[in-house]
Amino acid sequence: MITLDLILPDTRYPIHIGHGLLEQVDLLLPHLPVPKAAIVSNETVAPLYLARLRQALEARGVACLSVVLPDGEAHKDWQTLNRIFDALLSGNAERKTTLIALGGGVIGDMTGFAAACYQRGAPFIQIPTTLLAQVDSSVGGKTAINHPLGKNMIGAFYQPRAVIADMDLLATLPERELSAGLAEVIKYGLLGDADFLAWLEANMPALRARDSTALQYAVKRSCEMKAVIVAEDEKENGVRALLNLGHTFGHAIEAGMGYGAWLHGEAVAAGMVLAAAASAELGWIKQEEVERVRRLIAAAGLPTRAPQMPVEQWLSLMAHDKKVEAGTIRFVLLRRLGQAAIQPGLDITLLERILRANS
Ligand code: NAD
Ligand code: MG
Numbered sequence: 001m002i003t004l005d006l007i008l009p010d011t012r013y014p015i016h017i018g019h020g021l022l023e024q025v026d027l028l029l030p031h032l033p034v035p036k037a038a039i040v041s042n043e044t045v046a047p048l049y050l051a052r053l054r055q056a057l058e059a060r061g062v063a064c065l066s067v068v069l070p071d072g073e074a075h076k077d078w079q080t081l082n083r084i085f086d087a088l089l090s091g092n093a094e095r096k097t098t099l100i101a102l103g104g105g106v107i108g109d110m111t112g113f114a115a116a117c118y119q120r121g122a123p124f125i126q127i128p129t130t131l132l133a134q135v136d137s138s139v140g141g142k143t144a145i146n147h148p149l150g151k152n153m154i155g156a157f158y159q160p161r162a163v164i165a166d167m168d169l170l171a172t173l174p175e176r177e178l179s180a181g182l183a184e185v186i187k188y189g190l191l192g193d194a195d196f197l198a199w200l201e202a203n204m205p206a207l208r209a210r211d212s213t214a215l216q217y218a219v220k221r222s223c224e225m226k227a228v229i230v231a232e233d234e235k236e237n238g239v240r241a242l243l244n245l246g247h248t249f250g251h252a253i254e255a256g257m258g259y260g261a262w263l264h265g266e267a268v269a270a271g272m273v274l275a276a277a278a279s280a281e282l283g284w285i286k287q288e289e290v291e292r293v294r295r296l297i298a299a300a301g302l303p304t305r306a307p308q309m310p311v312e313q314w315l316s317l318m319a320h321d322k323k324v325e326a327g328t329i330r331f332v333l334l335r336r337l338g339q340a341a342i343q344p345g346l347d348i349t350l351l352e353r354i355l356r357a358n359s
Contacts, residue, residue, distance in 0.1 A: 105137035112143030131181025180265025194338025246272035
């Protein structure tokens with residue numbers, strides 16, 4: 001097991017990464033102020049892992065209640081959030097009862113937001129069960145639910161007490177979800193570490209075969225990079241925006257195609273190709289480097305071309321992104337492979353060219 005520490009101005013917490021961690025409740029116990037926990041999971045993950053976690057906790061004297069929510073992004077909403085509060089209140093959960101998120105990013109985001117709100121703040125622990133949640137959503141304290149008018153629009157910054165990433169849980173993850181998580185892993189290489197990018201090129205087959213040593217290294221390196229960036233800029237006033245590489249285009253794809261048609265990671269993958277192509281247009285990277293990005297994304301089992309949409313639709317979808325400031329779309333592009341930079345605004349003819357070439 002590897003343990004990273006995320007150090008923030010007001011708190012710090014460990015990120016444990018390894019194998020067989022689900023039942024190692026010694027990792028959890030130091031973070032429970034009282035021996036009471038509420039495990040939040042969903043209908044897919046609960047049958048696989050909930051009983052093992054619950055029994056391990058109960059064997060150590062922790063009283064547990066559990067909430068099993070319907071699966072899917074469509075349920076990351078107010079009604080489903082309320083089911084967590086119903087269970088907490090009817091189960092007499094106290095302010096010091098620890099909420100444990102056992103699931104992917106949807107469960108992690110909802111549980112974190114529930115913890116931020118329940119009695120004005122209950123402790124919370126993340127046990128991410130998707131690759132995407134292990135490398136991205138469980139770390140950094142962004143929590144939210146969706147509103148019919150926008151994704152992740154209702155939420156809070158609220159940090160967990162600990163993150164426990166168990167590689168064994170990825171064994172049951174559908175192939176497509178694994179690839180979606182790999183998109184965010186590739187993102188870290190592109191935005192900040194050329195050596196890691198080269199490592200990913202060499203190890204992509206091992207990652208897709210779920211080689212546990214390779215997965216553990218990829219999760220570790222991703223979490224290290226996210227932890228450094230979040231420690232520097234917890235509330236996204238500066239450098240944290242670099243984590244949105246591929247996301248401005250990606251969010252437009254997700255919204256334009258209808259949420260759920262493209263997985264987030266798939267949209268980000270095509271978005272990163274567009275970001276690379278725009279960077280080449282600006283003369284920041286070479287065309288052959290765009291092709292290198294495209295090859296790696298294809299090797300991860302991800303789409304390298306965006307769906308076709310009129311440029312006006314792209315612009316209007318991108319203008320709705322949370323990253324828009326004073327009407328200017330702030331693009332995260334590649335100064336070189338392994339170094340991202342913010343570019344405020346792109347020329348419309350340049351956009352048209354890269355969209356035509358990559359859709
Ligand atoms: P998800 O939570 O919907 O999980 C994907 C699917 O995999 C679901 O059907 C889930 O039930 C299933 N699943 C989860 N773990 C499994 C396992 N071990 N075995 C078998 N099936 C399993 O999706 P996700 O990709 O994990 O997360 C996406 C969400 O995360 C989005 O809502 C997004 O907004 C959010 N997110 C948040 C942040 C953040 O910083 N808070 C960052 C990135 C994404
Ligand atoms: Mg993302």
